[in-house]
Amino acid sequence: MLMALPFPARAQQAGKILRIGFLDGSTAYGMTVLVDAFRQELSKLGWIEGKNITIDYRYAENRGSDRLSELAADLVRVKVDLIVVTSAPTTLAAKNATNAIPIVMTSAADPVGTGLVASLARPGGNVTGFTAQSVDLNTKRLEILKDAIPKLVRVGLLRQRGGGTGLQLKELRTAASVLKLKLEEIETEVDAKSLEGAFQIAKQKQIQGIITLANRSFFSERKQIVELVTKHRLPAIYFQREFVDAGGLMSYGADYADLFRRSAQYVDKILKGTKPADLPVQQATKFEFIISLKASKQIDITLPYELLARANQVIQ
Secondary structure (H helix, E strand, C coil): CCCCCHHHHHHHHHHHEEEEEEEEEHHHHHHHHHHHHHHHHHHCCCCHHHHHHHEEEECCCCCCHHHHHHHHHHHHHHCCEEEEECCCCCCCHHHHHHHCCCEEEECCCCCCCCCCCCCCCCCCCHHHHHECHHHHHHHHHHHHHHHHCCCCCCCEEECCCCCHHHHHHHHHHHHHHHHHCCCEEEEECCCHHHHHHHHHHHHHHCCCCEEEECHHHHCCCEEEEEEEEHHHHCCCCCHHHHHHHHHCEEEEECCHHHHHHHHHHHHHHHHHCCHHHCCEEECCCCEEEEEHHHHHHHHHHHHHHHHHHHEEEEEE
């Protein structure tokens, strides 16, 4: 009687090169810094591209759920041994495409609430990985923005048109009400023309500060978003430190590079035979509050000393 080998372990026989699919909703250029962290960790674990693994990258170029579904189906068609996904929408696309190929989430928001896994401790099925808790962190970002700008009343919320993230919206609307802030929701695509138009709307609405929903598309276009925020001299808080690295004022959120490295460790375990259902979904453990004094000078605001004292890092 022949026994089936667990998941990709069957492909390790006879030195076969294993095939990893990587699915993201944004752009290769925008994701480089996080993909590099993932690949470097894989290399440390002995997985070398061209030697014992290949990675098939699929980027939806901010074209939405239909394109993600096409790319997920393509990864299944080429018979990858495992799929790495970077968000809740990419996880859903991969999960809809296959219930057999293991799926590792790098940073999906609220995977239980969105129905991606049964529970964090026992995900079940073929999906596991990491959550960035981005839903829970939006309230904190809004609080920090108000602390930074004591007279803040009108906040512009950038949200991607057709980009989902209903749970984040619900939380932010509640938080704005509690904080007595007027939340002006500005829908936009993530191309240059649409983003410029979004900031013109912000100007018309007399917005005093900016926050964005956490998603891969905004992350991939962070350089342009930061440039527009600076051009319009608006204080803003972002969900990842890479926005501050690109010239932004403040960020508060999970250390995503750490999540991508930890995801590589899950990939390693699964490629060696561990079932996804036996690996609990883990939450982010490293969080960063970053402030750039250089950015504050560019838009001519002085941040309260108490706020600076709370930051993990203040960039001069």
